[in-house]
Amino acid sequence: MGKNQNVYDNEIFFEGYKGIREQENNYNKLQEQPAIKSLLPDLKGKRVLDLGCGYGESCSYFIEKGAKKVVGIDISRKMLEVAREENSHENIEYLEKSMDDIDNLTGKFDLIYSSLALHYMEDFKKLLTDINTLLDTDGLFIYSQEHPLTTAHEKGQRWTRDESGMRIHYNLANYMKSGKREVTWFIDGVVKYHRTFSEIINTVNECGFQIEKVLEPLPSKEDIKLIPKMVQDFHKPNFLIIRAGRR
């Protein structure tokens, strides 16, 4: 774990994660993906880099939307095997690579995209600096991460429930303590890095970006019909999504 954490190649984690992603309705499909996609620019003729591309679904989407070249990188060989099987295209290149090592990529991109991967990265500043370097003039950086109110969590119960099991409030602790968090998600010892909201905004700024839009997506009425417990997301959002332009 740590710098080059590759939990997605753990057999138990891989299968557990696959189970969630294969559900017809899940948080990614209903909340995170529509929100991050709403921030995408016109992709016709664009060069796109997808950091932590996983199964390559977004890479295929970029091609559909007219991108002329997509590079998807992921540290997990098992994820990339699925990507190459299910989302192969002559203009998509998949690379087995840690986000810590993108400083040796060559070429420039118009869009660098990352969905729910950056909270695994310890050195946020180095990564954003590398991303800025890889972007062409007028390039965009659009990414999602677990919301800081979610990553703040260390241990203990996350929620306080009433007698019916309904979540009545989120148990927020240690929000101002940035740093490593070890959580259990399918397996023990999954390492994430908590950063406060101000730390995120200031780092994006300092690394040469101008923030254009910040989203904390909410469930829609339709989502709540599909997954009624999503009404509880009004207490605490799950995702933070940022669109930033290269200054």
Added chain:
Amino acid sequence: MGKNQNVYDNEIFFEGYKGIREQENNYNKLQEQPAIKSLLPDLKGKRVLDLGCGYGESCSYFIEKGAKKVVGIDISRKMLEVAREENSHENIEYLEKSMDDIDNLTGKFDLIYSSLALHYMEDFKKLLTDINTLLDTDGLFIYSQEHPLTTAHEKGQRWTRDESGMRIHYNLANYMKSGKREVTWFIDGVVKYHRTFSEIINTVNECGFQIEKVLEPLPSKEDIKLIPKMVQDFHKPNFLIIRAGRR
């Protein structure tokens, strides 16, 4: 209450608030003021507008730091009486005025400053638009407000405590529900407006500003020596402070 809420002219509120502000050590003096002052530019020869100037302490400070003209506005006649008595200066002008009505001010400012007042304002977008209009080229807007995690609160207990009375977590609810909050602070029915982090950042952006720095101040080691319970602020910050330049 509401649009032109003037709770500070309520006798009970005024005396209660005065009691807090007169304490040698309080959250304003130890956390909010050092943090917001750390964001100030060189003030020599500058024109400053202070929104919700209260006792006028910051107006005096700006003059000390070389400002050539300071306008302090406040909706509370009682607060301004104190300001005129304790922080009078030939280059400070105090105006009894709601922040809703700054669109009829004339002249331009190099700095518009506001300490812990904007969470009382319902129409954030109009206010920021007016502030942008009143700023000269290269003008700065620097303000503090109650942190969104604080304003989210509606009713019930804010904190869960252990047997010794120590705060173990903040009871976060309704964070994603923007809007009016009625709280009890010396008197019942004090009206504040909760806005999410993304709503704040996006509104500042949309109103023609570029965010330069965001602070969520923490107590220092010295603060914790003076007020030991401040160690609990690591669970949830009290203030949000933003420095933004006119685009």
